[in-house]
Amino acid sequence: MKRIGILTSGGDAPGMNAAVRAVARKAMAEGLEAYGINYGFAGLVAGDIHKIESVDLDGVVGEGGTLLYSARYPEFAHVEGQLKGIEQLKKFGIDALVVIGGDGSYHGALRLTEHGYNTIGLPGTIDNDIPFTDFTIGFDTAVNTDVEALDRIQDTAHSHDRTFVVEVMGRGAGDVALWAGVSAGADEIIVPERDWDMESVANKIKHNRANGHRSNIIVLAEGVMGADEFVEKLSQYGDFDARANTIGHMQRGGRPTAKDRVMASKMGAYAIELLLSGKGGLAVGIQHNELVNHSMLDLFDSKHETEASLAKLNDEISFN
Ligand SMILES: Nc1ncnc2c1ncn2[C@@H]1O[C@H](COP(=O)(O)OP(=O)(O)OP(=O)(O)O)[C@@H](O)[C@H]1O
Ligand SMILES: O=P(O)(O)OC[C@H]1O[C@](O)(CO)[C@@H](O)[C@@H]1O
Ligand SMILES: [Mg+2]
Numbered sequence: 001m002k003r004i005g006i007l008t009s010g011g012d013a014p015g016m017n018a019a020v021r022a023v024a025r026k027a028m029a030e031g032l033e034a035y036g037i038n039y040g041f042a043g044l045v046a047g048d049i050h051k052i053e054s055v056d057l058d059g060v061v062g063e064g065g066t067l068l069y070s071a072r073y074p075e076f077a078h079v080e081g082q083l084k085g086i087e088q089l090k091k092f093g094i095d096a097l098v099v100i101g102g103d104g105s106y107h108g109a110l111r112l113t114e115h116g117y118n119t120i121g122l123p124g125t126i127d128n129d130i131p132f133t134d135f136t137i138g139f140d141t142a143v144n145t146d147v148e149a150l151d152r153i154q155d156t157a158h159s160h161d162r163t164f165v166v167e168v169m170g171r172g173a174g175d176v177a178l179w180a181g182v183s184a185g186a187d188e189i190i191v192p193e194r195d196w197d198m199e200s201v202a203n204k205i206k207h208n209r210a211n212g213h214r215s216n217i218i219v220l221a222e223g224v225m226g227a228d229e230f231v232e233k234l235s236q237y238g239d240f241d242a243r244a245n246t247i248g249h250m251q252r253g254g255r256p257t258a259k260d261r262v263m264a265s266k267m268g269a270y271a272i273e274l275l276l277s278g279k280g281g282l283a284v285g286i287q288h289n290e291l292v293n294h295s296m297l298d299l300f301d302s303k304h305e306t307e308a309s310l311a312k313l314n315d316e317i318s319f320n
Contacts (some may be wrong), residue, residue: 009105010040010070012258019098025057039069040071040072040073040101055255095121098275118281126142165220174193187205201234293315
């Protein structure tokens with residue numbers, strides 16, 4: 001093996017650059033050349049590929065976004081697209097690949113392995129929705145951004161005796177909402193993984209107000225519904241002077257936390273070790289602070305487990 005390719009795919013996530021840097025620098029340390037593929041699988045098919053020099057990586061460890069750019073390119077699900085991608089890999093003499101992205105990107109990565117190009121996946125997504133890893137790269141930063149926003153919203157909620165419904169990202173997973181909600185002292189956290197009903201939420205707010213609490217923060221995972229819709233439905237059960245806020249893409253940008261940088265660095269170097277031992281079709285994760293790898297096929301048969309105990313904990317320490 002002489003040359004490895006690196007691409008980032010799906011939604012950008014803070015820490016992707018730290019991962020790219022670690023993959024490329026570890027490859028160089030092992031005597032390999034690193035090639036960057038711009039715009040995920042779209043750039044692979046288009047041949048938007050360049051050699052990465054060590055100096056290109058100076059200063060990138062703390063930058064958000066991805067220096068390799070990213071894209072959603074559904075065409076890669078078709079075999080024609082994959083074969084065009086393979087042609088480009090051959091043309092550039094790339095022997096193996098590291099794909100940094102979410103669950104969707106792992107499907108593309110596995111297709112490449114099946115076509116004979118060993119590919120390792122690193123979990124780069126703010127959603128924390130990937131099985132066999134306790135955390136994904138970007139999750140910690142996104143949660144911290146949400147917490148900062150929630151702390152600010154708390155100020156207004158408290159000053160005006162209001163209820164705020166704050167929608168956070170996470171696609172179908174409630175992890176971002178749970179971590180941000182517990183960290184910000186939310187009164188209620190609504191996630192797709194747990195049953196809930198609007199009447200109980202309204203009754204809780206009434207009870208809470210009757211006990212002298214003056215404001216409420218409800219953190220809502222986007223996978224449940226939008227904040228506007230939630231406020232509209234909630235208002236059918238009473239007047240809570242409720243306001244809807246959606247944090248949106250702000251939570252996907254920004255400088256990665258130290259936790260995301262360190263995790264991305266560890267995972268990036270580990271991906272090269274796996275490729276050097278001739279392995280492919282594996283997804284890297286971190287479980288109980290240990291680097292792990294699992295077959296992508298097994299991963300697709302599994303479901304990410306959200307930390308349900310956080311929701312229970314929040315029930316115990318809020319709304320009484
Ligand atoms: N079934 C598939 N086969 C081949 N490639 C796929 C498949 N599904 C997704 N991809 C590729 O992976 C890309 C990213 O997938 P997706 O948009 O689901 O994001 P993701 O990797 O899950 O990241 P995030 O959820 O954080 O945005 C797609 O745009 C496509 O190029
Ligand atoms: O940036 P886009 O393509 O609108 O996608 C938004 C989605 O991407 C994510 O930010 C990352 O998967 C999700 O949390 C969100 O649902
Ligand atoms: Mg995804």
